Amino acid sequence: MTDLEAPGSILVDRIKIVVAAALLVAGLGAFYYFATLPLVARVGMVLVGIAAGVAVGWFSAPGRQLVEFAREASAEVRKMVWPTRKESFQIAGIVFAFVFVMALFLWVTDKGIEFVLYDLILGWRHL
Numbered sequence: 001m002t003d004l005e006a007p008g009s010i011l012v013d014r015i016k017i018v019v020a021a022a023l024l025v026a027g028l029g030a031f032y033y034f035a036t037l038p039l040v041a042r043v044g045m046v047l048v049g050i051a052a053g054v055a056v057g058w059f060s061a062p063g064r065q066l067v068e069f070a071r072e073a074s075a076e077v078r079k080m081v082w083p084t085r086k087e088s089f090q091i092a093g094i095v096f097a098f099v100f101v102m103a104l105f106l107w108v109t110d111k112g113i114e115f116v117l118y119d120l121i122l123g124w125r126h127l
Contacts, residue, residue: 027047027049030049
């Protein structure tokens with residue numbers, strides 16, 4: 001069992017997460033509680049609450065896992081091969097053409113059903 005899986009460590013991490021959330025809420029609460037202060041001071045209180053919450057959360061195991069996940073995701077995004085401008089326009093053109101063909105198909109189908117229902121079926125009733 002590693003130190004991250006120890007029961008005491010899990011409890012400490014949960015306490016850190018609760019404290020981090022409380023700091024975030026305290027920053028937001030201060031914004032509304034001190035409504036008479038200038039807006040700059042109130043926004044500063046929110047930013048301090050956010051910074052304190054992030055700082056406390058950073059040192060918990062879930063916080064470290066989140067940072068590691070963000071690093072790995074950033075590395076994966078750098079590995080991606082993005083399409084060229086020409087490929088992007090070609091793909092967009094294909095999508096627009098497909099949408100146009102589908103719209104035309106649905107319009108023809110709708111008009112065909114309308115003709116059958118209103119002109120043929122209901123037209124026979126008036127004879």
